[in-house]
Amino acid sequence: MADELKRRLVHASGSGLVVCYLLADRLDLGLTWGRFQLLMVGLSVGVVVLEVLRLRVGLDAWIYDKLTREYEQDQFAGYGYYMLSMTAVVLVFEPQIALPAMLMLAIGDPISGAVSDNSLRRVKGPKVLVTMFVVSALLATPFLADYPLAIVAAALGATLADGVTVKIGDYIVDDNLTIPPYAAVCAYAALTFV
Secondary structure, eight states, X not given: OHHHHHHHHHHHHTHHHHHHHHHTTXXXXXXXXXXXXXXXXXXXXXXXXXXXXXXXXXXXXHHHHHHSOGGGXXXXXXXXXXXXXXXXXXXXXXHHHHHHHHHIIXXXXXXXXXXXXXXXXXBOOHHHHHHHHHHHXXXXXXXXXXXXXXXXXXXXXXXHHHHBOOEETTEEOOHHHHHHHHHHHHHHHHHHHO
C-alpha cells in the first residue's frame, strides 16, 4: 500500500510540468510553448534511455523496485508511457488542449485509482468512472471555460481511456499512454466540429 501511495504521488508530480509552464511568464523563465515542447521531448528521450538501460543493460536502481509494478519488471514501464503520451499531446495540440490533457493523467488518474478496487475489469465501476469524469472536467474548466462542450468532450475522453481496458492480444494497453491523447482529441473535435 505504501508503494502504491508513492506511485500516486509521483504520478501527481507530473502536474509540476504544467505549473512550470503556466508560471513561466510570471517568473520570467523564458519558457515559451516551443521551448516547453523541446523540454518534453528531452524528458521523453531521457525516459526511453532509462528504460533501455533498465531492460537491456540491467540497470537496477532501488527506485525501480519502489515505483514500478511487478508486471512492469520485464517490460516498458508505465512512467515511460506517461511521458510519451504527455509529450505527444504537447507536440500536436495547443496549450489550451494539451495542458488539461496532461493534468487529467497527472491528477485525474491517481484520484480515480484511489477510489478503484484495483481489480482488472473490462470496464471500471460507476464510482471510478464518475470520479474520473468529474475530476477531468474540473481540470479542463480553467483552460476551456468558454467551451463547455469541449470540457465535457475532454472529460469523456479521459474517462473512456481510464475506465475501459483495451487489450490487444495478450497485451493490455496502459492508460498512461491513452488518457492524454483521448482527452486532447475529444476536446479538439469538440472545438473544431461542434
